[in-house]
Amino acid sequence: MSGSGVRVVNGLMRVTGAWTGLLTDWLDREGLTAPRLRAQLARFAPDDVVPLPAWREALAQAAALRPGVPALGLQIGAGVQPRHLGVLGYLVAASDNLGEAMRVYLSYERLFYGANLAQVSWHGDEVDIAWPPAEQGPMFNEVSIGALVTFMSRQVDDPPRPLRISFVHEADSELRARYEAFFQCPVVFGDTHTRVRIPVSYMQIPMRHPEPGLRALLDGQAEALLRALPEPGDFDQAVQRLLLRVLPEGGVSVHRLAKMMNQSERTLQRRLGDQGLTWQMLLDRTREQLARQYLRDPALSVCEVAMMLGYSDQSAFTKAFKRWTADTPQAWRMRGARGSV
Template sequence: MNAPFADRIKIAPGFWTSLKGIGVEPIDVARKACLPLTIITEPVVTTAQYYSIWLAYSELVGDIATGIVKLAAAYKTTQYPPAALATFHARNYRDALNRMARYKQLCPPENLRIQEEGELYSIELEWQHAELSGPPVLVGITLAYLLELGRRGTGRFLKAHSVEFINYMGDVQALEGYFGCRVRTGTERNQLTLNREDLDRPFTSYNEELLEILTPSLDRTLEERQSQLTMSTKVQWILSRCLTQGKIDIHSVASELGMSERTLQRRLTEEGGSFKQLLAKTRREMAVAYLADPALEIKEVAFLIGYEDQNSFYRAFRAWTGETPANWRVTQDNWRSMLVTE
């Protein structure tokens, strides 16, 4: 189980530089996302804010596919963070992708699931916060970057075998031109499939000395963060994934954690909490995130956070915030409008 760390994402400085390089001003993105301009200089955001930034970028560019292709090619290798450098300087493409899947745990919000079968090598994109799926442009950029990594490392114009997206992605022909293969939308997964013969191609950027420095440091950081996860954090992560799947209780959560219900209760008590409190906290956080999306009806929000009827959700939300979901949504919309006009 790969549980997420605290809901904090650090935006790499190269992101803003790359935006400017393709003619998109960071200030415009921040304003479009209704976020304070300080995110450009102090870029630590929540998952929801991070997604808002990507949605804003997509809207400013105008077409999802165009935004993916432009940014994938614009990001300079010299601006990669340490975890990405460890992949760029790997021995070969396979080594780079395996390192990417491992160290991606240090860079929320996505995880990579790799499957090798026959002549194909598939990488499926999953979200650490299952209740908040990433916007299509972020999905596309992530998969494009994986192919871009191979191209830059090997010095060859590698082509994917196939690409699948769950959502509508805009100009599919532009994506097919970039990936060099058929691109399908409306599928059940976000997945990049590569030709296995490309995986053992050596990287011209291979740097053994640099890897000997970076790898131990990254491994220590990963181990330290994993050991710092509280039991409460792990429980919330499981709850966020499972609420939409039906009724969930402490017994099912304890089973997923590989411990007894009594042990889980004891661990949570030691941390000063309870399962009931964590369930309410998770539902509240998810409700606020979902209500921020005007495309979702309130009855849909109720279902997504595990309520069988809308009335139960209304009562719970009023207890959490003192407002009904509808009134809260109006208040937030008015607040955002004020920010945009300032």
């Protein structure tokens, strides 16, 4: 949901699979069959990792369906809903005010892009949210910032306008007019960063539907996802995100994940080895991190935690947890999970 990208190797950046729904919904609104594009988008489940080249190619196909339409990315981004952003979208929507929503976004941006990208700076009574430049192209930027501003405006009553928005790419006067009509504020082109500038006073604007209970629950889920993610890298992120998706279903295996990633089991094992990992190491690490997070939630029984982690029964989970911590899940929880991390 951020701007023009980051100064990182493209292979380390991606988008979450939920983001592809933004494009699918646009196709539906436009009444476009687009079988090739729809098939490409359908490959990704909401929790999947979508490599950046795949997302750029999908945007290029969308542009080819509406040749000559200026600022098409803004039209696509305007259809954004919380479901397109995954847990990050619901966390933002459940926040108390815009200031808290911004802190949530900064804390969990990595769940969406695989890296923490946004930079915040204060200029007197104004705050600047900026994303370093990368060669993602104008349409990528249009969709991202169009979605960001649209999404936030829908979360408050009588939504305020940004003070100014900046883009890295250039635009002629006609395109500038379209951008300014969409954002209802001055738009600068040819900047060093993609930026959204707002008054500090906006931070106190209450959200339309704050839900502290839901926010706390989603915070726990998002934190578990973050803790389970390895350092940025498309391959191991892809493997762990698939694990997060299939663990509650049970029957998780290296063979199953290799098949889901369209590669052989030997190739998957070799690539894990290149990362200094074995399949069992990755599975144990993911399960342990998630177990510690889930056990902090008193609403979840140990049996439910075991099921969420894909164990056949509670005793199998207890045996594994004792191997990781030299403690049973019940004892670890009773002593206070917070102090046992």
